Amino acid sequence: MSFLPEIQQIEQRISILGSAMRSEVLAYSETSGAGGELRFPIYKLSFGSTDPQAPVLGFVGGVHGLERIGAQVSVALLNSFSELVLWDKNLQRTLQDIRVFFIPTVNPIGIYRKTRSNPRGIDLMRNAPVDADDPPRFLGGHRYTNKLPWYRGEFGAPMEVEAQAMIRGVQDEIRESKLAITVDSHSGFGLQDRLWFPYAKTLKPFPDLGLLYSFKQLLDRTYPHHFYRIEPQAGTYTTHGDLWDYIYDHHQSPEMGQHKNYLPLCLEMGSWMWLKKNPWQIFKPEGPFNPLIGHRHKRTLRRHNTLMEFLIRAVSSPDEWAELNAAKTLELESKAMELWYAKS
Numbered sequence: 001m002s003f004l005p006e007i008q009q010i011e012q013r014i015s016i017l018g019s020a021m022r023s024e025v026l027a028y029s030e031t032s033g034a035g036g037e038l039r040f041p042i043y044k045l046s047f048g049s050t051d052p053q054a055p056v057l058g059f060v061g062g063v064h065g066l067e068r069i070g071a072q073v074s075v076a077l078l079n080s081f082s083e084l085v086l087w088d089k090n091l092q093r094t095l096q097d098i099r100v101f102f103i104p105t106v107n108p109i110g111i112y113r114k115t116r117s118n119p120r121g122i123d124l125m126r127n128a129p130v131d132a133d134d135p136p137r138f139l140g141g142h143r144y145t146n147k148l149p150w151y152r153g154e155f156g157a158p159m160e161v162e163a164q165a166m167i168r169g170v171q172d173e174i175r176e177s178k179l180a181i182t183v184d185s186h187s188g189f190g191l192q193d194r195l196w197f198p199y200a201k202t203l204k205p206f207p208d209l210g211l212l213y214s215f216k217q218l219l220d221r222t223y224p225h226h227f228y229r230i231e232p233q234a235g236t237y238t239t240h241g242d243l244w245d246y247i248y249d250h251h252q253s254p255e256m257g258q259h260k261n262y263l264p265l266c267l268e269m270g271s272w273m274w275l276k277k278n279p280w281q282i283f284k285p286e287g288p289f290n291p292l293i294g295h296r297h298k299r300t301l302r303r304h305n306t307l308m309e310f311l312i313r314a315v316s317s318p319d320e321w322a323e324l325n326a327a328k329t330l331e332l333e334s335k336a337m338e339l340w341y342a343k344s
């Protein structure tokens, strides 16, 4: 039977933690064909408050299988978090008021086979029914053939099993939450770690800009030497079918009731740093997307611990930064417009 070390680690956590968390198989990712049959569960682990309105923090990884480091970082965060849950009284108290969840391996067959897409050749981050303004040809998502990367799937077809599993897994956690932050880990772009916020589909400003700017100020004030570049995802290029655009818009749609504070972030790890230090790895399929040398890999796995700690604290203390009156929101929005959208 085929196995994935990332899934083995998740299953170990489930057996160690017992009733200290809730686990769910959101779906199975399956394929059969020339390479034999493959079937992997897509797990979600959830900790803390079951109050639907409680603030929520979520970590997602492995959407693009080839960017394996995204799944590995999510599992590493899960491992540390799970240990803390067992002994850290502060965290145990915090979890009475907030909920934290992990979906570390959204596209397990992609991870196993080192492919960006799912087993049907569909790029999950191009698969949502969302059309972009002026995306680059191919790269921004296309419907020509699954033989090329960035394939969106057929027009009008239901979303892929893995995409649906992730969307439902996230929505079940955040639906009625007063404040939610999710972090989806990717790699493959730039010399610096970025925190991208929506939209991917358009250069038009993200509706929760005031909240986002307040979040940035909090991070900058608390950790002035942090290394994250916070910017709108579409600043690089626009894409069709982004799952976070879809989740965000659905979450804020009128049928979902009143507006709720939600920041869907993507951690885009600056993989060119790894390439710069070890140019030869570009000749391996996973080379452009992952730290391949032992010490660099380890360093990457521990690199985002402070971010996780910061996010737990930010989500559990929303009155400091997320409960904004109209005047404050306007002031923050104008600063954000100046910083991120002045050119357009």
Ligand SMILES: [Zn+2]
Binding pocket: 064, 067, 186, 187, 188
């Ligand atoms: Zn990616």
